[in-house]
Amino acid sequence: MIEKDILLDNLSKIEHLTFRCECCKKGVKLLDQSKYFESESEFSRSEFTEEVNGFKTKIHRRFSAGFICSNPECGDISIFVGDKNSVLKLEEGICQGKVTQFPVHHDKITIYDIIPTLNLFDIKSYSFKAEASALEGELEEAFSIFWRNADCCGMKIRSVLEVVMDDNGIDKTHIPMSGKNKGKVTTYNLYERIELFHDKYPNEDLKAVLNNLRKLGNIGSHPRENLTREKLVFMLETLECILNQLYTDNRKKLVELDKKLIEFMTNTQFN
Numbered sequence: 001m002i003e004k005d006i007l008l009d010n011l012s013k014i015e016h017l018t019f020r021c022e023c024c025k026k027g028v029k030l031l032d033q034s035k036y037f038e039s040e041s042e043f044s045r046s047e048f049t050e051e052v053n054g055f056k057t058k059i060h061r062r063f064s065a066g067f068i069c070s071n072p073e074c075g076d077i078s079i080f081v082g083d084k085n086s087v088l089k090l091e092e093g094i095c096q097g098k099v100t101q102f103p104v105h106h107d108k109i110t111i112y113d114i115i116p117t118l119n120l121f122d123i124k125s126y127s128f129k130a131e132a133s134a135l136e137g138e139l140e141e142a143f144s145i146f147w148r149n150a151d152c153c154g155m156k157i158r159s160v161l162e163v164v165m166d167d168n169g170i171d172k173t174h175i176p177m178s179g180k181n182k183g184k185v186t187t188y189n190l191y192e193r194i195e196l197f198h199d200k201y202p203n204e205d206l207k208a209v210l211n212n213l214r215k216l217g218n219i220g221s222h223p224r225e226n227l228t229r230e231k232l233v234f235m236l237e238t239l240e241c242i243l244n245q246l247y248t249d250n251r252k253k254l255v256e257l258d259k260k261l262i263e264f265m266t267n268t269q270f271n
């Protein structure tokens with residue numbers, strides 16, 4: 001997962017941000033100052049009028065920032081859009097032998113969108129069984145909406161679980177033999193699909209965590225209930241852990257290790 005400070009809006013300088021280029025997978029994306037724009041909002045100009053020593057105590061700005069890949073053969077660009085909130089603080093320092101207070105602006109960066117979507121954790125190394133494009137698409141949509149709306153992202157994480165069920169061959173529908181839907185094609189809900197998944201791949205811990213993630217994902221669809229960024233980041237971390245367990249393919253590594261074992265055996269004199 002990428003740095004939590006960025007995900008939790010604890011970033012103070014946009015130029016501190018760097019990330020791997022998903023386009024060439026070789027370079028690193030860095031802020032290009034010539035592609036940075038910011039402007040104070042009208043609300044800030046009219047409402048934040050308090051000053052200390054001629055410095056405004058609060059400023060709200062909106063920005064767009066271009067990040068360019070460091071690989072000259074690539075040069076791909078990512079655009080960030082967001083808010084910069086600055087608060088004036090007085091810091092003490094020594095000036096001509098006297099303790100003096102200096103006004104310093106402390107910035108807080110909030111990102112609202114990143115184009116193209118920044119993968120919040122690495123999804124390319126997973127060996128999905130059948131639905132690679134469906135799962136990748138669903139994950140990318142969750143990553144894209146992360147910055148804009150925590151509740152929608154929570155619901156998207158729930159949708160990812162549905163696609164994980166599809167990918168593991170868990171039925172979407174059934175025809176009940178009794179009850180009010182007897183003889184009719186009936187859709188399984190996610191809770192039922194997780195039960196079926198557990199029947200196929202028994203693992204109590206995994207079943208519990210899938211169900212808790214399902215319940216948290218539901219919060220976003222309830223009025224008067226909200227997911228926080230902190231909860232959302234925790235959900236994404238859990239999802240990454242689940243996908244690591246289900247889709248990290250160790251076979252290639254095992255084959256390589258086995259080759260080494262054979263090499264060792266042929267080079268060793270057994271007594």
Ligand SMILES: [Zn+2]
Nearest residue numbers: 021024069074
């Ligand atoms: Zn690149």
